[in-house]
Amino acid sequence: MSGHNIKINKEKLDKVAKDILKPVGFGPGFLTWMSFLTMALLACIYAYVIQYQKGLIVTGMRDMVSWGMYIANFVFFVATALVGMLISGVIGLLGYTWIKPITRIAEIIAVAFAAVAGLVIVSDMGRPERLLNVFIHGRVQSPILWDVTVVTTYLVISTLLYLLPLIPDLAIARGRMQNAPKWMMKLYEILSFKWTHHPKQYKLLFKATRLLIILVIPTAFAIHTVTSWLLAVNSRSGWDSTIFGPYFLTGAFVTGMAAVIIAVFFFRNNYKLRDYLGESLFDKMGKLLEFVCVIYFYFNLNEFVVPAYKMKEFDAIHIHELFLGKHAIMFWFSQIFGLLIPMVVLLWKPFRKPLPLFIISLFVLVSAWLKRYIIVIPTMEHPFLPVQNLPHEWVVYQPTIIETAVTIGSIIMGLMIISVLAKLFPVIPIWEMAEEEEGTKTKII
Amino acid sequence: MSSDGIKKNELDKQQGKNSRRDFMRKLGLLGVAATTGAATTGFKSEESSSSEYVKVLTSDNKLVEIPKSQVKEVKLDTDALQTRGRIGIEGKRWVMVIDLAKCRNARECVKGCQEHHHLHPYQYHINTLVMQDNPQSAPYNMPKPCMHCDNPPCVSVCPVDATFKRQDGVVLIDNERCIGCRFCMAACPYSVRVFNWEEPFQAQLYKEEPMEYDVEMNVPQKKGTVSKCLFSADCLRDGELPTCVRACPNEVFYFGDQNEDAVTNGTTRETVVLSDLLEKNAGYRLMEELGTKPRVYYLPPKDRVFEAPEKPDNHH
Numbered sequence: 001m002s003g004h005n006i007k008i009n010k011e012k013l014d015k016v017a018k019d020i021l022k023p024v025g026f027g028p029g030f031l032t033w034m035s036f037l038t039m040a041l042l043a044c045i046y047a048y049v050i051q052y053q054k055g056l057i058v059t060g061m062r063d064m065v066s067w068g069m070y071i072a073n074f075v076f077f078v079a080t081a082l083v084g085m086l087i088s089g090v091i092g093l094l095g096y097t098w099i100k101p102i103t104r105i106a107e108i109i110a111v112a113f114a115a116v117a118g119l120v121i122v123s124d125m126g127r128p129e130r131l132l133n134v135f136i137h138g139r140v141q142s143p144i145l146w147d148v149t150v151v152t153t154y155l156v157i158s159t160l161l162y163l164l165p166l167i168p169d170l171a172i173a174r175g176r177m178q179n180a181p182k183w184m185m186k187l188y189e190i191l192s193f194k195w196t197h198h199p200k201q202y203k204l205l206f207k208a209t210r211l212l213i214i215l216v217i218p219t220a221f222a223i224h225t226v227t228s229w230l231l232a233v234n235s236r237s238g239w240d241s242t243i244f245g246p247y248f249l250t251g252a253f254v255t256g257m258a259a260v261i262i263a264v265f266f267f268r269n270n271y272k273l274r275d276y277l278g279e280s281l282f283d284k285m286g287k288l289l290e291f292v293c294v295i296y297f298y299f300n301l302n303e304f305v306v307p308a309y310k311m312k313e314f315d316a317i318h319i320h321e322l323f324l325g326k327h328a329i330m331f332w333f334s335q336i337f338g339l340l341i342p343m344v345v346l347l348w349k350p351f352r353k354p355l356p357l358f359i360i361s362l363f364v365l366v367s368a369w370l371k372r373y374i375i376v377i378p379t380m381e382h383p384f385l386p387v388q389n390l391p392h393e394w395v396v397y398q399p400t401i402i403e404t405a406v407t408i409g410s411i412i413m414g415l416m417i418i419s420v421l422a423k424l425f426p427v428i429p430i431w432e433m434a435e436e437e438e439g440t441k442t443k444i445i
Numbered sequence: 446m447s448s449d450g451i452k453k454n455e456l457d458k459q460q461g462k463n464s465r466r467d468f469m470r471k472l473g474l475l476g477v478a479a480t481t482g483a484a485t486t487g488f489k490s491e492e493s494s495s496s497e498y499v500k501v502l503t504s505d506n507k508l509v510e511i512p513k514s515q516v517k518e519v520k521l522d523t524d525a526l527q528t529r530g531r532i533g534i535e536g537k538r539w540v541m542v543i544d545l546a547k548c549r550n551a552r553e554c555v556k557g558c559q560e561h562h563h564l565h566p567y568q569y570h571i572n573t574l575v576m577q578d579n580p581q582s583a584p585y586n587m588p589k590p591c592m593h594c595d596n597p598p599c600v601s602v603c604p605v606d607a608t609f610k611r612q613d614g615v616v617l618i619d620n621e622r623c624i625g626c627r628f629c630m631a632a633c634p635y636s637v638r639v640f641n642w643e644e645p646f647q648a649q650l651y652k653e654e655p656m657e658y659d660v661e662m663n664v665p666q667k668k669g670t671v672s673k674c675l676f677s678a679d680c681l682r683d684g685e686l687p688t689c690v691r692a693c694p695n696e697v698f699y700f701g702d703q704n705e706d707a708v709t710n711g712t713t714r715e716t717v718v719l720s721d722l723l724e725k726n727a728g729y730r731l732m733e734e735l736g737t738k739p740r741v742y743y744l745p746p747k748d749r750v751f752e753a754p755e756k757p758d759n760h761h
Contacts, residue, residue: 055643055669056642056669064636066627067631124626126625126626127623128625128626129634130622130623130624134605136605137605137606139603140605141601142601142604143600143602144628198547234602234631234632235735237636238632252704384634384635385574385635385731388575389572391567400519
């Protein structure tokens with residue numbers, strides 16, 4: 001590692017830079033897309049303003065189901081953000097080089113989803129203007145403090161992991177983008193930190209990146225374990241589980257892989273990057289998705305079969321609601337289309353081709369969201385003591401339009417961050433693609 | 446029946462106040478404490494010649510004498526109320542005993558409580574539930590206040606120390622600090638906490654006559670914050686029994702100090718030995734297996750004085 005010298009082939013670099021830099025820049029198509037997103041976001045912000053003024057009464061949450069879609073959505077966002085760690089951290093450290101073209105895409109998703117996760121949790125607060133109390137009066141005993149700490153740390157590390165490998169690319173791009181607007185070149189100049197492609201600089205870059213990808217692994221484990229503990233520390237059937245940490249973590253890998261595959265498929269087609277995001281890459285990603293699905297299936301088996309076998313009173317109510325009750329459709333949809341079918345079909349190569357894999361990933365991602373809903377809401381609907389003397393609508397949770405709009409707003413924000421980053425900077429590391437094959441086998445990043 | 450109950454209750458309250466032994470120390474004089482500073486200068490004034498002195502307990506627990514003319518009652522501001530509200534009443538371990546054999550579901554406790562703490566009709570600091578332990582046993586009514594656990598899960602999870610456990614055993618919530626995350630509601634296995642999903646019930650009143658926030662009463666209620674049963678901590682400070690205990694027409698509630706091993710029935714004002722009461726009647730606490738160590742005890746619904754209520758609709 002320390003003796004690594006970077007060898008960049010000039011001719012190869014020219015072609016790679018041309019291909020990858022071509023889609024960079026805010027064209028008319030992008031601006032139309034962004035103005036559409038902005039308008040939709042404004043409508044969602046308006047919904048939040050109503051909620052802020054009238055209170056959380058405008059949501060479907062009430063005293064019995066006091067956590068609803070917002071918390072489910074928060075868990076989904078944190079889960080998806082974890083993919084940055086899976087790709088750059090775990091797979092990268094293991095020395096696999098096929099992930100090179102998708103590391104930046106994975107980091108974009110990590111940054112976008114981790115940043116929005118923080119906002120989602122604020123939208124759930126009854127008194128968002130008192131957010132600073134968490135720092136002024138924070139108590140370390142509370143898992144919320146742990147969550148705030150680790151999510152912030154993860155966001156910082158992921159942002160650095162996104163920005164650092166970008167430095168050589170921006171230096172490359174500066175000389176090659178004649179038509180780019182001035183502010184963009186200025187931004188490139190600032191963020192490329194006077195990079196001169198000196199071997200010493202590369203050495204430093206490798207060192208820094210390596211340190212970060214080592215750090216990101218425990219941080220990512222921590223954020224999703226702590227997020228699962230927000231639920232698991234409460235004595236309630238459905239949450240009161242000792243495997244909630246790994247169960248959430250493996251679920252997050254499935255969700256994140258699906259998100260990355262969708263993004264990669266999009267960039268492959270719309271950015272005309274077929275040469276770099278090829279079929280063999282999809283085959284690898286498909287295998288990785290298969291692998292994390294199998295692990296997740298194993299945890300699901302433990303999480304549901306063990307209580308279902310014993311059928312303790314309150315577990316039985318919970319299991320009945322999920323298997324046969326009013327949440328059954330959502331439960332079986334997410335388990336069958338989001339886990340079982342993908343897990344089986346991905347064993348065959350044709351399903352790991354770009355289009356089938358993209359479609360499978362769409363199902364997995366939607367199911368992943370529904371699964372988070374299934375984890376949060378049914379448990380809250382069945383407390384230990386009977387729910388009495390309350391109006392019916394105070395007992396059964398039904399998300400409202402405002403609540404849905406605020407949730408959609410968070411997804412729009414995530415899309416906006418991804419869209420901007422993907423148009424502002426190259427989505428594939430140019431210098432890594434232009435690197436000579438030899439001597440890179442053991443290199444990490 | 447219920448109006449009779451209230452009248453009887455009020456009568457008892459009058460008698461009870463006189464006949465009761467010094468069950469709770471009156472701390473009305475505490476309000477004077479803040480005037481000590483003024484009193485020291487007061488000594489030099491001419492009025493001290495009147496030589497009429499009163500004994501006053503200062504805030505650091507010293508007994509001092511000051512001229513009667515210098516005594517003036519101080520209205521505590523929110524900060525002072527919060528400081529003393531967080532500490533609690535020294536030397537006390539409040540405890541409640543609920544006799545399930547006597548509850549007829551009059552729901553006077555609920556009404557009194559909702560009035561005291563300015564709650565919406567759908568918000569319950571105390572609720573009465575119809576319970577049935579197994580298909581063979583008869584249903585019974587169960588008033589459910591906060592258990593004021595000695596190992597409270599709600600307090601553990603609070604990120605900002607808005608909800609806290611006092612030295613006298615009471616668990617309170619400071620709605621000037623609560624961020625409305627509702628983690629405490631998720632953590633409470635007894636589902637006793639309520640949220641102010643909208644403007645509070647008495648929002649109009651608060652607008653017309655602004656009042657200091659009293660953490661021991663959790664009034665004024667505040668939108669976007671959690672509220673909960675407080676064992677009427679403000680009443681305890683005034684040497685009164687909690688509102689629900691006093692409001693019950695059916696002798697269901699006992700309340701008192703575990704350190705004194707004595708509890709007083711809110712209806713009859715009869716004081717009994719706590720340990721005897723629990724021992725003789727096989728008192729129990731809810732969900733002992735969770736390790737929350739509640740401060741509320743139940744006496745089983747044996748030899749009940751009422752017809753069994755209709756079968757409950759458990760878990761809707």
